Amino acid sequence: MKMEKATKDQIVRNVILSLFIYVLPIVAMFITFLITGQRPWEKKVHKIENVKPSTFKNSQNNGSND
């Protein structure tokens, strides 16, 4: 049993539209950052620099760095 051409064409059209939908929220997020001037990725680097080294007493992951 073969797939009908109309079904195949509809799938192709819908897949192309889906790719656009996948990207849409990511683009919207960066547009928001651009408008508000937020740069959360920089905050993350800053936070890591200020973190005290963990010891066996304060570590919550039993000393594992994973």
Place this chain on the structure above:
Amino acid sequence: MEATIEFFKKLIDNLNGIGFPYLVFFIGILEVSFGLYKNKWPKNERWVDISCFILPKLVVQPLVAYYSLHFLPFIFPQAKDVFSWVPFFWGFIIIAIADDLTQYWYHRLHHQIPWLWRFHRTHHSASYMGMAMASRQNIIYTVFFSQIYLTAALVYLGLGIPAIAVRVIKSTITTLAHSSIPWDKPFYKYKALRPIAWVLERLISTPATHHAHHAATTDDGVGYYKGNFGNMFFLWDIIFGTAHISRQYPSAYGISHYEGDQWTAQLLWPFFKSKVEGSELAPNGPIVRIEDDYEALARREKNKQQPVAKVASDKNRVPAFSNN
């Protein structure tokens, strides 16, 4: 503030781990209490439902654990937590769309590509709706369930909390859509609630739209197994033109020519084959079998003990499988 975040994190974790099985169990008890399984859960179907609920978990969970703990760190060692800076709101939106749209396609292709249909047939062979059949799937369909790996990858990339939040909401919506309790009925009945119903039935899967997808026929204006593929969001069906909204519930569910394939074949096809002659899961069975006609189906519903003869008058009549 950190304590609050930690509280919500634990809450979401608990809902994800314990909450979902409780939800399924609770709705299942309600369904049994209301007599919704009365004479509808024969021995063979019980075996299919129970084996499909338990056995894949023994295979899939270790597989996903291996994928998350060993495969991803091996392939992308530098990528761990690389997106942990993404705000929760955006993480939630991105994952909800990526996760559910991927599942929409996974589901739709199993209905539209002939050779994939037999991997999804088990989910549609149940002649009833409810918690009993919600997990009913062939093992291959479950193992290659793309959305599971996508969620695991997102957790690895640092989007764990929004990923789990999406999973909790999605599980609740899909579980309630499969339930035999028509919770959406009051929204159609009372005039004041109809605007909410209009939005709701276009946004998420409801019992009415998802039950239509599980209908045994597509000829009565209610059932529509050729569409309504959405899991959490019904919006995909609206966007891609695969939606059918009737605000009614089908009179019969399942596959019109179904004759009770063994649980081994339904769960483990193609490793185990069905002994039912002419079944799509039988050794020489068709890839997609022609559907019994609407009148024959109505007769079967009237006298459930007697299986109807196959009517092959129209080549386009294929059960649950959609090729147009």
